[in-house]
Amino acid sequence: MNCEIITIGDELLIGQVIDTNSAWMATRLNEAGIRVKQMTSVSDDPEHITKELKAALNRSAIVLITGGLGPTKDDLTKDTLCRFFNTTLVEDPKVVHDLTVYFKSRGRELTETNRKQAEIPANCTPVYNKNGTAPGMWFDFEGKVIVSMPGVPYEMKAMMDEIVIPKLSSLFRLPKVSHQTIITTGVGESFLSDLLEPWETRLPPYFKLAYLPSTGMVRLRLSCYQSNDSLEVQLMEEVKKAKLLIGKYIYGYNDDTPEKIVGKLLIEKNQTLAVAESCTGGYISHLITSVPGSSTYYIGSTISYANEVKTRFLGVSQEVIADKGAVSEEVAKAMAEGVRSTLGSTWALSTTGIAGPGGGTADKPVGTVWIGLAGPNVLIAKKFQFGNDRLRNIQITAISAFTMLRKEILGLPD
DSSP, rough: OOEEEEOOOOOHHTTSSOOOOHHHHHHHHHHOOEEEEEEEEEOHHHHHHHHHHHHHHOOOSSEEEESSOOTTTTHHHHHHHHHHHTOOOOEEEHHHHHHHHHHHHHTTOOHHHHGGGGGEEEESEEEEEESSSSOOOEETTTTEEEEEOSHHHHHHHHHHIIIHHHHHHHHHHOOOEEEEEEESSSHHHHHHHHHHHHHTTOOTTTTTEEEEEEEEEEEEEEOOOOOOOOOHHHHHHHHHHHHHHHGGGGGETTOOHHHHHHHHHHHHHHHOEEEEESTTTHHHHHHTTTSSGGGGTEEEHHHHEEEHHHHHOOOOOOOOOOOOOSSSSSHHHHHHHHHHHHHSEEEEEEEEEEOOOSOOOOOSSTTTEEEEETTTTTTEEEEEOSSOOOHHHHHHHHHHHHHHHHHHHHHHOO
16 A cells, blocks of 8 residues: 655745654554655645645555644645635534633633634544644545644644554555564674675565664664565564674664663663763763663763863863873773762763864864773773764764673673
């Protein structure tokens, strides 16, 4: 079953807002056995919206639309859909009631402008919005389905998970689709491909392997589109075969992240973690605390951006900083050792580097990063040379730090 996604809004086309809706929707649809064949972003222009909707309906049985459902004059989706389906707007009593309750709970009156959001095309089935003010709209059209939803991500996501996907699953006979994602780090995409070639060439024709590189890691998504009872067994057997070839590069599966993996290990071993960050500016700490349950093992951090903070709070010697420089093996070790001693953690990570784009020198160019690690009978630091992109350098430093810690916890070779 094929589907297309249309996102509406000038803000998407000028780069003011990044379209995260399409990627999220595609993931959920694929899990349900619905293949997304095309994603299109269009401006707030009735003619453009209509043209793309017609084209999408010629190609696919399902068209999902987000955006343009607000109460202001630049939100044109409802009026455009009315003209497309040759109908008129009518007020939905339930939406009026929901809007009244919504605004009253926030100490506000329902204005005439906001009340207009209760107007929906007469021939649609409303998709009620429990998280916002704009209802979605479901249209059955010549054996096909069109659903228009708000562009606000958390409103759209609730509609998709609770109403749209379950209803699509009941209407269409969907194939069983299964995925397993192998997450690797410390190895490039082309090298992985060479290692996996003997296995990949022998995959059954109903299996598909995708290489998904990103900052500091490569995901290998293995998908199977054949409906039978042995599907999951076959999929897991193939994953085991791949593991035999690239096992030392695998750190997790599916929705695992470096911070989740490290957290699980710390919980299993009843150990704790502290962090001293300089060039990453708190990013590692943010990732740690984004994991539910991190309070079990995470003690705290010091954002020691200035040298004075490294000295005052972490005990890093001024002489060492003067002699070796803040970006050095000695300082990285001292930072890790200092925060571990101060906070009393089992393990401690530290980062110090030149994130860029300025600040580099001949012997320490932009992208030079030292990561320190202190733990039971362990005090090490490792030098990395990343690129010139500041944000990417921060991200890959965090991944590298978690990878170092994971290996030390498990006693793996570098």
